[in-house]
Amino acid sequence: MKIAIEELAGCSGCTIAVLDLHEMILDLVETAEIVYSPVIMDVKEPPEGIDIAFVTGAVRNEENQERLKVIRERAKVVVALGTCACYGGVSGLSMLSSNEELFRYVYQEVETVRPDGVIPTGVPPFLYRAFAVGDVVRVDYYITGCPPKEIFLKQIIPALIAGDTLELSRKSVCSECDRTMGKIEGWSLKRRFEGVPDREHCLLGQGYLCLGPVTFGRCGAACPKNNVPCHGCNGPSLDILREPCRDIYNMMVRRISDLTDRPAKEVEKEFHDVAHTMYAFTIGSMIMEDKENSKIRDLIKERGG
């Protein structure tokens, strides 16, 4: 059994999440050989005859696209590992600026800028937009999470290697959260830094934009359990994925409207920076952009990407 881990436009955190399985890695390497992983070994090209290729990161430039096509050709099974690979992840946010603005910012404006301010010519050209891995090649399995949680990887990686099937939870973050709904009075949207939420009641009910209702679970509602609203790092919940008319934005508006008895139009006025608060992990996904009433198309147009 030969395994590869390819890195595209991401932070390598998903590969580190695999390494974070600690001693379980020792069991894995008894049955499987890691033949290619730019983060953990010095191998420049993926070999032929890979059994399972884990691909992390989004497709943002021509090199990402080329490497993805090569690994797809050389692997029997391709697994999109992490939310960047599954839905474009945070790389997708780069679509809110033009490619020229991005290059100018990175090479001439940030504090760590090159002193000569020269935009290098040898870097791979950007594609016109970000893509999820499944937008470019056929994907056999998706493992979401930014990065995927250890408890979940511990179940799925051995099962993949053994060729076993697994029955896993398909629930949303809300289904894994044990907060109760408190009294909803004078609801208004709060920023994360405003006040301190109480630890017992639903964060959304308290006015914090918690994306639990529209987010795929399997993280044990890690953020709400630590008094932080879910910001959607596991990607959309299954009902949103399945239903063409369901989108993160409209489902959140509907949920808040139901909760607060306020008309949807009024609720919508409360939102600021929809791109970063609702689509931070999914804006680069064609599945999400192609939805009938997706907000993503407007957001990209507005920001000039």
Ligand code: SF4
């Ligand atoms: S999904 Fe998150 S952890 Fe994984 S590569 Fe993308 S940004 Fe990094």
Ligand code: SF4
């Ligand atoms: S909206 Fe957030 S805080 Fe409320 S139940 Fe869902 S996950 Fe928990």
Ligand code: SF4
């Ligand atoms: S609660 Fe939301 S943001 Fe936090 S780990 Fe789970 S899916 Fe990610």
